[in-house]
Amino acid sequence: MPKQVDHEGRRRLIAEAVCLLVDEHGLEGVTLRDVATRAEVSMGAVQRCFRTKEEMLLFALTHVGERVTERVRSRLTAGPAQSAASELGLVAGEVALLREEHRAEARIWLAFVAGAAVNPALAEALRSSYAALEELVVRLVAEAAGGEVVGGSVIGGAAAGGAVVARTEARTLLALADGLTAHVLVGHRTAAEAEEVLHAHLTGLWARC
């Protein structure tokens, strides 16, 4: 067996470069040449790892999607001692990508969402990321509301149909987080204001349960 290379590692390396460029110039501002330069590899190497540009972008999207989801998940396992309610607050803040150090990730996310509105392959990848997040948040909302989660479905809760309520609340929360992220990126809202809106919404949520 001749010369071998850590393909997967290189793909991740290139994906990171893609993210940097998307952050700076948007999705369409990414060229194979620039990616190669940023990743400090040759264009040939990029072309070997990904057959087409679209395949590269797709990989980068799932890469960043997994990174966000994983970070949210680790947030949960890291602090199991706290109340489900405060955990949910942290998760919501995490999903909204409001903190300054995640601003780049937010821009990347928004760029891919916009691209997904035109490119079905990107849309498919985005949906799976969203689905994973939604399941996570549904469980969290249900727990915070006082219900119990058994084998993936919620038992009990505030009332009959509590599971449905939890899902609706989760969907509301995720959409609100995404909308706030966009508003902050555009500059229509400051991160602090967005945080306040999010906090107020969560407060109202607890009051209702």
Add this chain to the structure above:
Amino acid sequence: MPKQVDHEGRRRLIAEAVCLLVDEHGLEGVTLRDVATRAEVSMGAVQRCFRTKEEMLLFALTHVGERVTERVRSRLTAGPAQSAASELGLVAGEVALLREEHRAEARIWLAFVAGAAVNPALAEALRSSYAALEELVVRLVAEAAGGEVVGGSVIGGAAAGGAVVARTEARTLLALADGLTAHVLVGHRTAAEAEEVLHAHLTGLWARC
């Protein structure tokens, strides 16, 4: 005075063509040649109306922004007999661009939001559109909550600081609407589900006031 042309009218004509193309291929899929073809004018005419491509996109953005805002505003003046609460529901649905016939407008909007994250000029134009909408919704929320609006500021309301609450609720509503729009466009959410989320949120809002 020699040959004269309705410049403003032509600019709007071209802006419509831009919107069609943005809807189909995204913001970066718009080329001067395609715009000229769709608007049924020559490239030279396009270049005469807009000195650069960016200027053209900027005009198209403010054009669609004004169109949405105007539609929302006319929704209000059209039905002054109904309760402020139900009016707010209509407006929220309008802003979220959930109805099928506004799907194109939603895609255009999302494309511009993503572009604004990279292009400061687009961001500035978007902000003014958002600001106009926010003021509209703040007034509406305040009225629906039972307060009175005098000369642009809210007097009274549910409690001291009612105006602040109304603004926070308006911001929540707008961010939620934008987030839902994005989720629907990506295909993660159906329009009906989004409508349900929006309705549930509004119901909770009335219960709190």
Add this chain to the structure above:
DNA sequence: CAGGTTCCGATGCGGTCGCATCGGAAACCG
């Protein structure tokens, strides 16, 4: 160390882009 296999850097190609240029058509005035 020879041979075979994998990898990749350099280069070229066809295509498309935004934009500049310019000659002539169109329209109005005196």
Add this chain to the structure above:
DNA sequence: CGGTTTCCGATGCGACCGCATCGGAACCTG
């Protein structure tokens, strides 16, 4: 009706794009 000014269609330019190609470097095996 000739002059003047505005307008625009056609064309060309330089740059850049994604992708294909290929000769040789790198590396493992026997």
